[in-house]
Amino acid sequence: MIQKKNNIRDDFPIFKNHPELVYLDSTATTQKPKAVINAMTAFVSDDYATINRGIYSLSYHATQKCLAARKAVQNFINAKSEKEVVFVKGTTEAINIIANSYLNHVITDSDSILLSDMEHHANIVPWQQIVSPNQIKVCNITNSGELDWDDFKKKCQNNPKLISLTHVSNVLGTINPIKELIAYAREHTDAIIVIDGAQAVGHMAVDVQDLDCDFYCFSAHKLYGPTGIGVLYGKYELLDEMTPYQTGGDMIELVSFEQSTFTKPPAKFEAGTPAIMEIMGLHACINYISTIGFKHIQEIEYSLYEQLINEVQSLKDFTIHGESNHKAAILSFSIKDIHPHDIGTIMDQEHIAIRVGHHCAQPLMKRLAVPATARISIGCYNTSEDISKCVTALKKVVDFFK
């Protein structure tokens, strides 16, 4: 089924304001639907107040709305309790919190951690601040861009203290079989398991209890939601054990110059005035996605991806990076003798926004033996016409440099 007309597109003001725009960089960040924009505008125009601390109605209602948002996130990822939902700035902050407030306190010099060759810098660099390079084991990927199961099993033999894997690769598009990987790791290691869900939550239903991960991280801005807000999910016992991360107002019980005591999760990790407006936006984007439904989103995205894959077949010297059978609608590619940067510029002339560069995944670039790639990524607002325009432009690129 090829998506001829996509009504969802009408929900996104950016396409009204830029009718010519072919936006194929949803992996970097998604555009925002009216529903999300309006929810935030309505909140700051009508209901804005600080939360937790005010005794007046406006503040009470804002507090209740934040609680409702936390519960919406809980349902969205099927956490056991809304207390397992910590509001953070985004995926990057979430992983930094785990590194600093958890790993930092449990790791010894003889322990190792296990990452993979397809991780985003956000799932590499924070760990490097805590452990030394020789403590970081890296699971290989296969030539088709999947995690190498044999290597994973082998590296589990070290009994790593922590395993952190991306749910979906932002470059290869690979959807890792994290449920199976976690089950294996549970059986063969005592590792704490962290999942970088930045590229998953906008495209598929996530059930953290079913997955049985210990932590799960994502950003709202890749979920048709606002910038400045994301989620650290953690099992309550773990969150409770952890030390606070940032400290200040709203996360303390008692403060004196001699000693301060901290509240319980999630407040313990939410020092300072929260991103209240953004929390409303997060709630709205979850509602928005739920209304469309992942089934429909996947139908759109996969049909467009199929169209894309079919149409690029005709392009000469075109190499696709990542050919797993379980892929999100993300296509990284190279064209022989044409630098991704030049591809990007020419596409931009045709109003086609694609990403070129290392995609914050330099180790993966090294593994693929390319300095950079070009990447097309599809969101629920894209149309068949977008894909056709994109492929036409790619043909132009090839002709131009012929």
Add this chain to the structure above:
Amino acid sequence: MIQKKNNIRDDFPIFKNHPELVYLDSTATTQKPKAVINAMTAFVSDDYATINRGIYSLSYHATQKCLAARKAVQNFINAKSEKEVVFVKGTTEAINIIANSYLNHVITDSDSILLSDMEHHANIVPWQQIVSPNQIKVCNITNSGELDWDDFKKKCQNNPKLISLTHVSNVLGTINPIKELIAYAREHTDAIIVIDGAQAVGHMAVDVQDLDCDFYCFSAHKLYGPTGIGVLYGKYELLDEMTPYQTGGDMIELVSFEQSTFTKPPAKFEAGTPAIMEIMGLHACINYISTIGFKHIQEIEYSLYEQLINEVQSLKDFTIHGESNHKAAILSFSIKDIHPHDIGTIMDQEHIAIRVGHHCAQPLMKRLAVPATARISIGCYNTSEDISKCVTALKKVVDFFK
């Protein structure tokens, strides 16, 4: 001059939507003008894209807009360079960064730091995570709620490694003579000087070069701007010396599993996808404030404060906390035998939003020997009518519990 009509009020949609609302909790957070709301809505509806990394026009322009916002902040506080402006979540995060990425690396067991008795928890607890209680020296305050100069001088004799003071007290309203304090500290100590500007930037012009502080921190949400964004100003040499705080995408130069190298400030401190929409809101609120001008803002705020002070004279058993000659338009008070909580509830019935509690300043509550206070704080949108309604309601409170 008493402000009869305040046109500024019309800029704030919340008062259209709640004509009955008397909002006197601007110290906790300020309401948002249309100009700020519209700037953010326009950006996400028309210009939204990720920054720094995209080669396409939409991303390039978003990047330029963020740079323009950084320059606007630079001008707003008169920093030497826009590179000294780090975008953070808020004041709390800013102070946490200084504690972790600066103080943590320079402090030794024999060093002390100097705070004051009027600090917000955000300017206490982060330091406690780095130094032990006996290393924290605390400058006394006088009975009128000012920093005790003699005690400050005495405590400077220890040559503290760092001095961190609030510019304006969120409870007492005291405007500290920080220029003079900094000058004294520069002459008599080698301390690095941090100013918590959360309560200052919305009410007076700040010139970090003139003040000669090393760091200055504030939150946009107290500046008629959005939540989720604030500023850490730091002298470039210091920022450059500091270790990164959070790590991940956008703040690295090269990443391999063996080693990663970091970029320069401010990017070094801005890991992950930034709060792009909020950066636009911050720029808009700076423009908004600049258009009104601090002269006009102060005229409004001080005339209303004067009215308030005059009118509360008639109340029985009314104690004001903080009677400095240099005060912002903040009034903390107690009424004999009436708990602040009860005051707050009754005021709320009259649609008057004031704050009751410890205001995230428990050590100050101890110093004032009260469990909590009630606090009225004035913003540029308040009117003479607001003050009259507030005082009438306070009379009701007194009568009710008589």
Add this chain to the structure above:
Amino acid sequence: MSLNKLYEQMILEHNKNPRNFKKVDPCTHSSHGHNPLCGDDYVVSIRVKDGIIDDIGFEGMGCAISKASGSLMTETLIGKPIDFVLDTKDKFINLVTEDDAVNENLGKLVVFEGVKKYPVRVKCAALVWRALEDALINTSSNNNTVTTE
């Protein structure tokens, strides 16, 4: 909504003249109840003898609602068996939180029904009851603290 629904006359009176505003000494159970948000802070102390509340008192400081709640709680419970006490505690918490609460057998305590309409004040009314619960249930330790926020 009328404020008198929250601050019933009886509440105002008990706030001014709290009953059993004391430390029971010697006591068999006690707990410290604290609401860091607004500074409400009480110690509830109890002497249980043969399954009966022989004496009960509360001491500390806080708002009118919390103080009146301590006063009326202690007045209601003195001389009552533990079963009744725990049952009343549940009924009271229901009264101030649930819309469809049955308020039978609560006696004077029904004056707190209005609190339900003031959600931020529910914790004030409940604080001393939470401390009571904690004191009776965590019997082993004699110096507990509960926090409501």
Add this chain to the structure above:
Amino acid sequence: MSLNKLYEQMILEHNKNPRNFKKVDPCTHSSHGHNPLCGDDYVVSIRVKDGIIDDIGFEGMGCAISKASGSLMTETLIGKPIDFVLDTKDKFINLVTEDDAVNENLGKLVVFEGVKKYPVRVKCAALVWRALEDALINTSSNNNTVTTE
């Protein structure tokens, strides 16, 4: 705007067949230019003799703009005195960044004028020139790196 303004025919040709795409050995100056954003990465090596560029080459990889820039830079500078080199470098940077740049005496290098209209590509054109500047100015060390982002 026409793409041909950016990718002038001469740029496309130099991209395909870069001149002086080599390491000068022995060299008196060299520097490594790197743009971490897109992975452009070149080493510029120079042999200066009696104040004259005796030989100059560049090696590495990157986009068409950066490669053609390296090719045309080396072609233009070979055999020229250092003064001329530094002056040309300034003029070139002006050409690709300033709206009112005078482009006299730049010879073939004017083909890069169109880059100015593509701000994200300015760094590509400038990269080898930045490396050149770094190599000639930081003479003491022989293995520098400059980064543009």
